[in-house]
Each structure stands twice: as C-alpha cells, then as structure tokens.
Amino acid sequence: MDIFDIVGPIMVGPSSSHTAGAVRIGYIGGKLLGEPVKKAQILLYGSFLATGEGHGTKKAIVAGLLGMEPDDYRISDSFNIAKEKDMKIEFGEAKLNEGHPNSALLRLEGINGNKIEVLGQSIGGSRINIAQIDGIDTNFSGECPTLIVHNMDQPGHVSEVTSMLAHKSVNIATMQLYRSAKGGNAVMVVECDQQIPKEGIEWLKHVEGILKVTYFAGI
Amino acid sequence: MFYYHTLKELEDLVNENKLEVWQVVEQSDMEENGRTKEQSYEKMLNMYLAMKEADKNYNGNLKSASKRAGGDGEKIHRYNVANKNICGKFIGNVMEKAIKMGESNACMRRIVAAPTAGACGVLPAVLISYQEEYNLSNDEMVKAMYVAAGIGKVIAENAFIAGAAGGCQAEIGSASAMAAGALAFLQKGTVKQIVNATALSLKNMLGLTCDPVKGLVEVPCIKRNSYGAVNAVTSAQLAMAGIESAITPDDVIDSMRRIGNSMPACLKETGTGGLAVTESANKYLEK
Incomplete structure (x- = not known):
C-alpha cells in the first residue's frame, strides 16, 4: 500500500x-x-x-x-x-x-x-x-495512462494495438477485452506504465474496424 | 529491501539497520513506489503544509450542507483564549484544532485525508499543536508524518481504515494510533515506545462504531476527532513514561480487524443503527 x-x-x-x-x-x-x-x-x-x-x-x-x-x-x-x-x-x-x-x-x-x-x-x-x-462492462481506475479502443469484434485488432504500443516502447500493465456479442462491438481497455505518444493514438484512429479511440493520461 | 507488513517487521528493520522509523518508512516508499528521496520528501512536506494551511483557513462562520455543523471550533477557541482551559494549553490547542479541521471538512473546505476525510482532524491537531508549543522545524514534522504514515500503512494492510469496512475504530482509531506514534517520535521515543504508543492508543478505540446521523460526516464524527487526538496524546505520554501495552501492537491491529468483521452492517457507515436511528437524529435536520 x-x-x-x-x-x-x-x-x-x-x-x-x-x-x-x-x-x-x-x-x-x-x-x-x-x-x-x-x-x-x-x-x-x-x-x-x-x-x-x-x-x-x-x-x-x-x-x-x-x-x-x-x-x-x-x-x-x-x-x-x-x-x-x-x-x-x-x-x-x-x-x-x-x-x-x-x-x-x-x-x-x-x-x-x-x-x-x-x-x-x-x-x-x-x-x-x-x-x-457505453453499456459495455469495463474495469479500470484511471490511475495510470489508459487507452480505450472501441472496435468491431474481428480478428487482428488486439494485435494492432499491442504492436503499436510495443513500437512506441510502452509497457502494458493490464489489458481487458469486452464485447457486446460475438462479431458485434468490442471494447479494449489497456492500462499502461508509460504515456502513449500522440502519433500512436492518431494512427490507431485510422485503422479499419476501429470505431473510436479514447486516451486518458491518468489522474 | 525495506519491506514491512507488520509493526514487528518495522521495528526489526529499524533495529537491524540502526535507523530511525521515519528513515525506514521513507526508504520503503522509495523502493515500493519508485519515488526518489526528493520526490517522496517533497510529497510528504506538501501534505504537512496543506494541513497547516487548512488549520489556518478555518472559518467559524461556515455551515455544512445540513446547515447544522460549524462554529464549534470558534467556541472552543474563545474558551481557550479566555484562560478558562482546564486541560492545559497544549491539550486545549489539540482539541481546538481537531474540532476546527473536522468542521472544515464538513463544510467542503480543503483538508488532508489522514487516513480518511472523516478522521482528518486528529493527526494535524496533534502535530501542529506540538510544533507551535516547541517551535520545531517543518523538517522535524515531516519525519513525524513518515512515522504516522508507516503505522497507518500497517493498519490498512492488516485491518482497515474505512468506517464502512470496520467502523469508526478504523477511522478515528487508526488516526489516533498514527498520531500517538508520531508524537512519541517527536518526544524522542525509541522505536519500542513509538509502536507501544500506537498499541495503547488503538486499544482504547477498539469497538468504536460508525453510526453517523443521516450518513453525514458530522455527528458524531467532528467531535470524535477531538477525542481521538487527546487519546493520542494520552497514549504517547503513557508510552514515554515506560508503561507498556500487555497486548502487542500487531495483536491489537489484528483484534481491530476481527472486531470490525464481527460488527453488524448497521454500525458500519450505513446510517441504519446506533446514534443514527435515535429520535434526536431524526430531528437533526429539521432544526
């Protein structure tokens, strides 16, 4: 503590x-x-x-x-x-x-x-x-830099996000995946140890199948 | 690694490394939370300065959201300066500052939760009064804050610090135990006397229920800050005189946890038992 x-x-x-x-x-x-x-x-x-x-x-x-x-x-x-x-x-x-x-x-x-x-x-x-x-279950405190990605429930989006983070040398503290239904809307909540550079977040916003990207720098 | 989970472990680290309690707590904070010495010290100094600012900014004209709490700090201040004080100057100041801070909290002023907002008056009342009485530097007070924080950490890890979890013994009780240890340190007590002051203080708070009227942090919370602070002073004095607690500090903390767990929900910050369901409580907001 x-x-x-x-x-x-x-x-x-x-x-x-x-x-x-x-x-x-x-x-x-x-x-x-x-x-x-x-x-x-x-x-x-x-x-x-x-x-x-x-x-x-x-x-x-x-x-x-x-x-x-x-x-x-x-x-x-x-x-x-x-x-x-x-x-x-x-x-x-x-x-x-x-x-x-x-x-x-x-x-x-x-x-x-x-x-x-x-x-x-x-x-x-x-x-x-x-x-x-937006009605989908999540579980995070906001105490560390947090990335929230709304995406279609399709193969590959988790890897796109984690690759981007690896490329920017950002370590993942916790990662949670949620979806409304199979093939429906999904939410990824990634809590990180470092701040995510702006260009990484901008890049994600333009990836096909990713609906919304929200980034919160931490309390 | 300077890791401690019990007061015994804290005591051992102090003795083995020939350090003071505050040094072990500071070192442990640096290791556990990745802060530099400067960052940790600065943060603790800011907490203490914020306590002093809150004490200075007390406004006896304010009323809480219920429009019922406020102004008692001014009453005890007038009594103290009129030389009617039967408790002696130091204790009189401790009582005054504790009530004032509790009222400031109820009136949505800025305070330092230590360990909680409801118990925010106890530690600053004891520390600031002592600093004023003996003209100590802020540096000395920051060290006392580390002692208090280390004690609070052990209580939080082995029992609780929230009224909803363990009753008021977890809030005012923990705050009082922290203040007692910090005061024993300021009086140049040994580590044994410091943890003993903690044990004596917490032991006297065991079983205290959290039954606030209308669930507000007003009745009995504000006045209880004053009692918790005086209890800390009493305990530090007993410990400094060489009186020992027959129950070890860690056993007292463990007892607090067991007592809290066996306490019914109506006495744990739900406003559904004890003082909260009395006839006077029903009338509290009507006045």
Whole structure:
C-alpha cells in the first residue's frame, strides 16, 4: 500500500468516497468524452443517491466534469461555474441492477456533439472504478495512462494495438477485452506504465474496424 | 529491501539497520513506489503544509450542507483564549484544532485525508499543536508524518481504515494510533515506545462504531476527532513514561480487524443503527 493513500490525498471534504471519489468519476467521464461537456445527465444510485446531498456528491461530479481535481477549492461552487460555462445539467436516479452502492451513471454530450455514457463507482478512499462505457462492462481506475479502443469484434485488432504500443516502447500493465456479442462491438481497455505518444493514438484512429479511440493520461 | 507488513517487521528493520522509523518508512516508499528521496520528501512536506494551511483557513462562520455543523471550533477557541482551559494549553490547542479541521471538512473546505476525510482532524491537531508549543522545524514534522504514515500503512494492510469496512475504530482509531506514534517520535521515543504508543492508543478505540446521523460526516464524527487526538496524546505520554501495552501492537491491529468483521452492517457507515436511528437524529435536520 502507498503511504500517500494513508496520508493524503489533499482534498475538499467531507468524504473521500462521496466527494473526492465523485470528483474523480466526473473528471474521468469528461476526459473520456474528450471535449468540454455541453449537456450532462447525472444519475445517482445507492448511497450516492441516499446521502449524496449532504456530502456534496452532485457538486463534486459537476466539478469533475468541469475538469477540477479533488483538491480544487471551487468544488462547492461548481453549479455556478457550470452555469457560467453554459453547461446543462440534469440529475436523476440510476436504475441499476444490484450496482455498487456508490455509483453514478453519466450521460454526456460535448460541444462538438460527441456522446458517451460512463458508469463510475467510488470504491473507497478516493479510489474509483469505471465499470461501464457505453453499456459495455469495463474495469479500470484511471490511475495510470489508459487507452480505450472501441472496435468491431474481428480478428487482428488486439494485435494492432499491442504492436503499436510495443513500437512506441510502452509497457502494458493490464489489458481487458469486452464485447457486446460475438462479431458485434468490442471494447479494449489497456492500462499502461508509460504515456502513449500522440502519433500512436492518431494512427490507431485510422485503422479499419476501429470505431473510436479514447486516451486518458491518468489522474 | 525495506519491506514491512507488520509493526514487528518495522521495528526489526529499524533495529537491524540502526535507523530511525521515519528513515525506514521513507526508504520503503522509495523502493515500493519508485519515488526518489526528493520526490517522496517533497510529497510528504506538501501534505504537512496543506494541513497547516487548512488549520489556518478555518472559518467559524461556515455551515455544512445540513446547515447544522460549524462554529464549534470558534467556541472552543474563545474558551481557550479566555484562560478558562482546564486541560492545559497544549491539550486545549489539540482539541481546538481537531474540532476546527473536522468542521472544515464538513463544510467542503480543503483538508488532508489522514487516513480518511472523516478522521482528518486528529493527526494535524496533534502535530501542529506540538510544533507551535516547541517551535520545531517543518523538517522535524515531516519525519513525524513518515512515522504516522508507516503505522497507518500497517493498519490498512492488516485491518482497515474505512468506517464502512470496520467502523469508526478504523477511522478515528487508526488516526489516533498514527498520531500517538508520531508524537512519541517527536518526544524522542525509541522505536519500542513509538509502536507501544500506537498499541495503547488503538486499544482504547477498539469497538468504536460508525453510526453517523443521516450518513453525514458530522455527528458524531467532528467531535470524535477531538477525542481521538487527546487519546493520542494520552497514549504517547503513557508510552514515554515506560508503561507498556500487555497486548502487542500487531495483536491489537489484528483484534481491530476481527472486531470490525464481527460488527453488524448497521454500525458500519450505513446510517441504519446506533446514534443514527435515535429520535434526536431524526430531528437533526429539521432544526
């Protein structure tokens, strides 16, 4: 265990799971969208829904969507900042089937029209898990550089991604593969030890059968 | 390799290498997390400076989201400066700073989780008060922070530091154990006295439940920071006087884990038992 998970993080209170973790879910959601958020539907579940109000969970998620990190003084003022930036926010209840008690489902639309749906879970301390992207199961923390590739479920795409990473001297820490159905849409989540150079990511975007490439440099 | 998983292993590393506790914890952080000495030190210094900044920035006019918490830090401050303090200046300051930090946390101010946000008042209350009392350098305080962090790491690895996992003994209890060890270090205690202060402190917190009203980090969390901090001072003093815990530090931590595991869910941060379901709790938000 990292001693700075014991002493730290520096964060805005009152709760590492309901506030700091919620900021991180919003932050990663916004990064995964890849552009400033225009519209956000924020659906809460479990303890987030039950006690979120008093823990500033809603303000925290909005702060994260605005690109703030858990130690940002402006978190408690995030609703006003969102209004100034013309970000439309709607809250509701997430209907999940036995979800993690601290879950938030984010439906985001960016200023260029990109859309993404992200299910985040706050799993203790300020650590989080991204459990779904666009309805497909995933499992990553966002703590290291993370590459997310949406592709057709066809032979060869995993090797294209890993070859690119090998070529750029990027070591893979973990790799997960998910698909909606055989031959349908697939998602690859690759957590790396090093940052992936921009040209590698650009190259991937143009490979046939690869539908979407999202890169997140890490919290 | 400077690897330790128990307080006994930490103690052995200190004795075998003729180092201080903070040096072993720092070295282990460098090895385990790939930080340079400078990076690790800088990070720890920043944590301490952030604690001091949070202490300085307390605002007694703020209210929490429930509109009920806030302002008690100001009350105890006024009491302390009016020379009515029956606990002595140092303990009075410790109590004041702990309450203030707990309130700052409830009011969405910036704090340092140590080990959690709910227990964020304990360690800074003890350390900053001690620094002010004895005019110590930040460097000395950073070393004390390493001692606290090493103790917290062992507790987290062998038991828990989250109220939802083990009740309040895991939050305020762990924070108090960390602060007790750090204070024994600042008083030039041996490694044996440091881990003994930890054992004494945690032992007195065993069984503490996490039953906050409405699930908010307010009642009883804020005031409990003050008790956890004073408990740390008491334990450090007992240890420095040569009083020993009959139960070894690692056995106390192991007991905390077993007690937490046998605690019912209604007493582990679900807001469904204990204080949370009293009539007063129902009225808390109505006022």
